[in-house]
Amino acid sequence: xxxxxxxxxxxxxxxxxxxxxxxxxxxxxxxxxxxxxxxxxxxxxxxxxxxxxxxxxxxxxxxxxxxxxxxxxxxxxxxxxxxxxxxxxxxxxxxxxxxxxxxxxxxxxxxxxxxxxxxxxxxxxxxxxxxxxxxxxxxxxxxxxxxxxxxxxxxxxxxxxxxxxxxxxxxxxxxxxxxxxxxxxxxxxxxxxxxxxxxxxxxxxxxxxxxxxxxxxxxxxxxxxxxxxxxxxxxxxxxxxxxxxxxxxxxxxxxxxxxxxxxxxxxxxxxxxxxxxxxxxxxxxxxxxxxxxxxxxxxxxxxxxxxxxxxxxxxxxxxxxxxxxxxxxxxxxxxxxxxxxxxxxxxxxxxxxxxxxxxxxxxxxxxxxxxxxxxxxxxxxxxxxxxxxxxxxxxxxxx
Numbered sequence: 001x002x003x004x005x006x007x008x009x010x011x012x013x014x015x016x017x018x019x020x021x022x023x024x025x026x027x028x029x030x031x032x033x034x035x036x037x038x039x040x041x042x043x044x045x046x047x048x049x050x051x052x053x054x055x056x057x058x059x060x061x062x063x064x065x066x067x068x069x070x071x072x073x074x075x076x077x078x079x080x081x082x083x084x085x086x087x088x089x090x091x092x093x094x095x096x097x098x099x100x101x102x103x104x105x106x107x108x109x110x111x112x113x114x115x116x117x118x119x120x121x122x123x124x125x126x127x128x129x130x131x132x133x134x135x136x137x138x139x140x141x142x143x144x145x146x147x148x149x150x151x152x153x154x155x156x157x158x159x160x161x162x163x164x165x166x167x168x169x170x171x172x173x174x175x176x177x178x179x180x181x182x183x184x185x186x187x188x189x190x191x192x193x194x195x196x197x198x199x200x201x202x203x204x205x206x207x208x209x210x211x212x213x214x215x216x217x218x219x220x221x222x223x224x225x226x227x228x229x230x231x232x233x234x235x236x237x238x239x240x241x242x243x244x245x246x247x248x249x250x251x252x253x254x255x256x257x258x259x260x261x262x263x264x265x266x267x268x269x270x271x272x273x274x275x276x277x278x279x280x281x282x283x284x285x286x287x288x289x290x291x292x293x294x295x296x297x298x299x300x301x302x303x304x305x306x307x308x309x310x311x312x313x314x315x316x317x318x319x320x321x322x323x324x325x326x327x328x329x330x331x332x333x334x335x336x337x338x339x340x341x342x343x344x345x346x347x348x349x350x351x352x353x354x355x356x357x358x359x360x361x362x363x364x365x366x367x368x369x370x371x372x373x374x375x376x377x378x379x380x381x382x383x384x385x386x387x388x389x390x391x392x393x394x395x396x397x398x399x
Contacts, residue, residue, distance in 0.1 A: 002040045002053065002074070004033035006063060010046040016065065019384035021117045023054065023063035037171065038135035040066075040076060055118070055136025059168065064117035064134055076140055081147040088114045088121075089151050095377050105191040105200075106378045107212055112388050113380035119144070120166075122208040124200050125191045126157035127184075129208035131166045138167060138175065145182050158184025160202045190271065194219050196242050197271045199264070206236065213375040213391050214239060214303065217339070220371065220395070221301070222247040224337055228298035231255065231331075233286035238265030240301050240339075242272050245279060253297075254281040255289055290327045300328045302340040307347070314346050318355050321347070325359035329367070332398045341373070341393040349374075352392045360396070371395035 008016075012027035023043060035041060041056045043063060053073055054065040066080075067073050073080055088109045092098050097106040108128065109121040118134030128148055132138040145159055164179040171178075188201050193215055200209040218239050225247035232240045235254040244252045254265045262281045269279055282289065286304070302324055307317035325340055332338055342352045349372070360367040373393030375381075381388040 002042050004031065004035050004039055004041040004056070006031055006035075006041050006043045006056070007048065008043065008045055008051075013045040013049075013051060016043065016051045016068075019068055021054075021065040021112050021115070021382070021385055022061050023065065025058075025060055025062040028062060038139040040136070042072075055134060057135050057168075061134075064136065066115075066117070066136075076143070078143050078146060081140070081143045082150060084114070084116055085109065085144070085147045085151055088116070091380070092123075092378055097378060101192075102195045103193050103215070105193060105198075105210065105212055108378075110379045110388070112382045112385040115382070120208065121148070122210075122212060124202070124209060125189050126152075126155060127186045127189055127200075127202060128152075128156065128159045129202055130159065130161050130163070130182075131208060132161075132163040132178075133166045135167065135171050138163060138171070138178065141177075141182070149183065156183070158186040160186075162202070162208060193239075194222075194243075196246060198237060198239065198242070198268050199271065201264075204260075205264075210237060211239065213343075213379050214341075216376045217341070217373050217393055218243045220373070221299070221339060224299060225249040229296075229333075230299045230301070231290075231295075231297040232301045232303075233290070233328075234302070234304045235265050235281070236261045236303075238268045238281075240303070241265060241279065242268055244299075245269070245273060245276060250278060252279045253295075254279070255284055255286050256281075257283065257285050259283050287324050287327060290324075290331055293331070296331055296333045298333050298336045300332055300336075300338055302328055302338070304341070306344040307342070314344075314351075317344055317347060318351065321352065321355045322359045322362070325356050326362045329360055329363040329365050329396075329398055332365075334399060336398050337370070338367075338396040338398060339393065340396070341391065343391050345387060345390040347392070349389070349392045353394060356394055356396070360398075366399040368397040368399075369394055370397050 007029045009029040037057050039056045043051045052065040052068040054063040104125045108123050118137040120131040122129045159182045202209045225244040229251040230244045230249050231253050233255045235256045241252045241254045262283050307320045375391040
C-alpha cells in the first residue's frame with residue numbers, strides 16, 4: 001500500500017467523487033507520510049473515506065488520480081501499464097487507425113482522456129513520442145516503455161522521450177534523462193495522413209513533432225478548397241496548405257512568423273507536389289500581414305498557438321482572438337469561408353464563439369456558422385474532465 005495518505009478538506013471531495021482526475025493543492029487538509037514529487041499516494045475524504053490513488057506533486061495540481069475506488073492499486077507495476085495502454089490501443093484500433101494504409105499517425109494516449117493524466121503518447125509510422133507532464137509519470141517511464149514494446153512488438157521502430165519542456169523546469173533541470181531515444185533511433189520520418197505526406201522531426205519539431213489534433217479539420221478543408229484562393233496563417237508544417245493543394249485550390253499562401261516553420265512547410269509541399277506554381281510562403285506576423293495586405297481570399301485559416309495558458313491572462317487572449325478574426329473577416333471575399341481555431345484551454349467554446357461573433361459584428365459582415373469543431377476521436381475527452389476539450393474551431397460562411 002502507498003505509505004502516504006492525503007486527507008481532503010471538508011466539501012473538497014465532490015469533484016473526485018464525480019471522477020474528476022485532479023486534486024488541487026488548496027483542497028488538501030493534511031498529508032500523512034512522505035510526499036516527494038512523483039510519490040504514489042492515497043486520497044481520503046475529511047471523514048477518512050478512501051477516494052482514489054494518485055501521483056503527488058508539489059504544484060497547483062497536487063494529485064493526478066490514476067485509479068478510483070473500488071480499484072485500489074498498491075503500486076503502478078507493469079501489469080497496470082499493460083492494462084491501461086492496451087485499452088488505449090484498443091480504442092485507436094476501433095477507430096480504424098492502427099492498421100490504416102492512408103493514415104499512419106495518431107495519438108495513442110491523451111492524458112486524462114485515457115485515464116492516464118499527465119501522459120501523452122503519439123504514434124508516427126512506428127515511432128512513439130512520449131511526453132510526461134508530471135514527475136510521477138517520469139518516474140514510471142521505464143515500465144511505460146516496456147509496456148509499449150509489449151503492445152507494438154516488431155512494428156515498433158523507436159521510442160523518443162520528449163519531456164524537457166513539459167515537465168516543470170525545476171524537475172527537468174534536475175533530471176538527466178528527460179529527452180532522448182529510449183529505444184531505437186529514428187530522428188526523422190515521413191508519415192501519411194489521409195494519403196498526404198508529412199516530414200516529422202521528433203527532436204526539433206514542436207510538440208511531439210506534428211499537430212495530429214487537426215487531422216479531421218484539415219480533411220474538412222478539402223471539401224471547400226477546390227478552385228479557391230486560400231490563406232493559411234500560423235501554418236507551422238503546412239498541413240492545411242497540403243490538403244488545400246491536393247483538393248485543387250487555385251492558390252495557397254502559407255504564412256508563419258518562424259522561418260523554420262516556413263522551411264518545413266516548403267519541404268512538405270515539395271514531397272507532395274513537384275514545384276507547384278500555385279503555392280507561395282511568407283515569413284511574417286499573421287495579424288500584421290492580414291492588416292497590411294490588400295489581397296482578398298476565398299478561404300482564410302486562423303490556427304494560432306495558445307493565446308492564454310492561465311485564467312489571469314484570458315481577457316487579453318480574448319481580445320487577441322477578436323482582433324485577429326475581425327481583420328481576417330474583412331479580407332474574405334463575399335461567399336468566402338473562415339476556418340478559425342483556439343487551442344487555449346482556458347477559453348471554452350462558448351467564450352470562443354462569442355469572441356468570433358463579436359469580431360464579425362466589428363467587421364460589419366454577416367456570418368453563418370457551418371461547423372463547430374474540436375479535436376479528433378484519438379484525442380478523447382474524459383466525460384468527467386471537461387478541461388480536456390482544449391481545441392475549439394468554427395467554420396464561418398461570410399456574406
